Amino acid sequence: MQPFAYIFKEALPVYLTNLPIPDSLGGWFRLGFKDFLALVPPTAAVAGLTYMSYLAFCPKGRCGAGSCDQKGNLVNPSILKKSDKVVDSVDVEDIAEKAVFCRCWRSKNWPYCDGSHNGHNKREGDNVGPLIISKK
Ligand code: FES
Incomplete structure (x- = not known):
């Protein structure tokens, strides 16, 4: 359990704190290439978790490739x-x-x-x- 505690109590908060997330909307336009590059992994992780949640509530055979559709449930x-x-x-x-x-x-x-x-x-x-x- 110690590795999990370290990850969630120390490593993850430090990682998230150091992400170059701007405080304002205008800050997004001032981000550099390296800043955007640093945001790719957490964005991919959030997108992956979202997609996995979507699949969990929309099982195969009931949804199309893009979204749940009425025809898939017929x-x-x-x-x-x-x-x-x-x-x-x-x-x-x-x-x-x-x-x-x-x-x-x-x-x-x-x-x-x-x-x-x-x-x-x-x-x-x-x-x-x-x-x-x-x-x-
Ligand atoms: S085609 Fe055989 S059961 Fe429908």
Whole structure:
């Protein structure tokens, strides 16, 4: 624990005190190249911590590369988006022996599975698969 105590009680306060942070807005314009260079590591540390916090509250698969977006939180990203509700009806009597229905909402052959769930699962770390209805 002694190294941590030294870092947080002595080294870090001395380092922060010696940073060339101006007291006024005009002071920023009087900083030299070396002063800006000295501000790069703490700025990068703050940016990194901010980004890590952003990732913690915005897990993969729910956010785009730039920011959280409404589309990233949707179950249905592209099927019949002009409809208020996507409803499909299939008569069991019309199924010959077996029908494979999509449950991942990525199929290009909706409502049937076309294997798109494989790519989705690989990309997002998900585990969705089709609903298989068979007469046997
Ligand atoms: S394509 Fe959606 S479950 Fe297979």
